Amino acid sequence: MNLEVQNEYKCDCAIIxxxxxxxxxxxxHPEEHLIDLADFFKVLGDSTRIRxxxxxxxxxxCVCDIAHVLNMTQSSIxxxxxxxxxxxxxxxxxxxxxxxxxxxxxxxxxxMNAGLVHLSHE
Amino acid sequence: MNLEVQNEYKCDCAIIxxxxxxxxxxxxHPEEHLIDLADFFKVLGDSTRIRxxxxxxxxxxCVCDIAHVLNMTQSSIxxxxxxxxxxxxxxxxxxxxxxxxxxxxxxxxxxMNAGLVHLSHE
DNA sequence: TGAACATATGTATATCTGTTCATGTGTTCA
DNA sequence: TGAACACATGAACAGATATACATATGTTCA
Numbered sequence: 001m002n003l004e005v006q007n008e009y010k011c012d013c014a015i016i017x018x019x020x021x022x023x024x025x026x027x028x029h030p031e032e033h034l035i036d037l038a039d040f041f042k043v044l045g046d047s048t049r050i051r052x053x054x055x056x057x058x059x060x061x062c063v064c065d066i067a068h069v070l071n072m073t074q075s076s077i078x079x080x081x082x083x084x085x086x087x088x089x090x091x092x093x094x095x096x097x098x099x100x101x102x103x104x105x106x107x108x109x110x111x112m113n114a115g116l117v118h119l120s121h122e
Numbered sequence: 123m124n125l126e127v128q129n130e131y132k133c134d135c136a137i138i139x140x141x142x143x144x145x146x147x148x149x150x151h152p153e154e155h156l157i158d159l160a161d162f163f164k165v166l167g168d169s170t171r172i173r174x175x176x177x178x179x180x181x182x183x184c185v186c187d188i189a190h191v192l193n194m195t196q197s198s199i200x201x202x203x204x205x206x207x208x209x210x211x212x213x214x215x216x217x218x219x220x221x222x223x224x225x226x227x228x229x230x231x232x233x234m235n236a237g238l239v240h241l242s243h244e
Numbered sequence: 245t246g247a248a249c250a251t252a253t254g255t256a257t258a259t260c261t262g263t264t265c266a267t268g269t270g271t272t273c274a
Numbered sequence: 275t276g277a278a279c280a281c282a283t284g285a286a287c288a289g290a291t292a293t294a295c296a297t298a299t300g301t302t303c304a
């Protein structure tokens with residue numbers, strides 16, 4: 001009978017602390033929120049995008065400037081900027097043919113710094 | 123001659139703000155640090171790992187408990203815990219056959235909250 | 245000591261993702 | 275208006291990665 005209950009789950013081990021499991025399940029953030037959160041960090045989880053954000057933390061830059069700073073093609077930078085913009089990590093403004101990008105918000109740099117602090121504690 | 127200089131770079135566009143580009147290049151964090159930072163966020167950029175961390179924010183849990191909370195196999199949870207441990211996001215302790223995991227540090231939850239705050243501003 | 249159980253790990257595979265190439269869009273200026 | 279340039283984007287390919295399956299490790303207990 002306990003086995004039947006287990007088979008409803010993908011886990012192949014016994015419930016050890018059923019009360020704790022139920023409590024944590026009830027207290028969890030909605031799965032949708034957690035997926036959104038993971039997707040947000042996923043955007044930060046690419047070295048090209050992090051290098052772009054780090055560059056923009058110093059100065060507003062156009063696409064061509066960023067490509068030169070990172071020594072990468074304009075195309076790949078453009079693709080990554082699209083992803084950063086969708087995640088509301090950068091904003092842009094047009095000035096004639098040139099489009100300038102900047103960090104969307106000062107707390108973007110704060111999140112990056114929180115990560116750097118974590119790493120510096122190793 | 124300008125074209126020859128450009129060909130040293132992968133960028134297929136002209137340098138627009140050469141002084142700014144040079145300054146940002148000089149001010150950038152070492153590339154190695156930025157790669158480490160991206161790798162750190164990459165660990166957070168998976169919904170399974172985020173759900174594990176979120177669960178552990180509520181309570182210390184054994185591997186089997188986590189598998190039940192997420193309704194996933196013990197094996198996949200164990201693989202992800204290994205990655206979280208390598209990134210120093212979780213710690214564990216053994217009590218007999220059972221191994222309990224908890225967040226490594228209170229500021230792990232702080233980083234996650236920073237992300238949630240960002241998302242709540244949409 | 246050996247069965248039982250919690251956890252770890254190697255391997256294979258299906259899926260995801262970043263870059264490149266080719267091309268499209270929008271602006272300037274002669 | 276049409277050439278030139280900055281930037282965006284669609285498609286395709288290569289490399290990365292999360293999961294499942296099988297199995298190994300380590301602990302308890304009879």
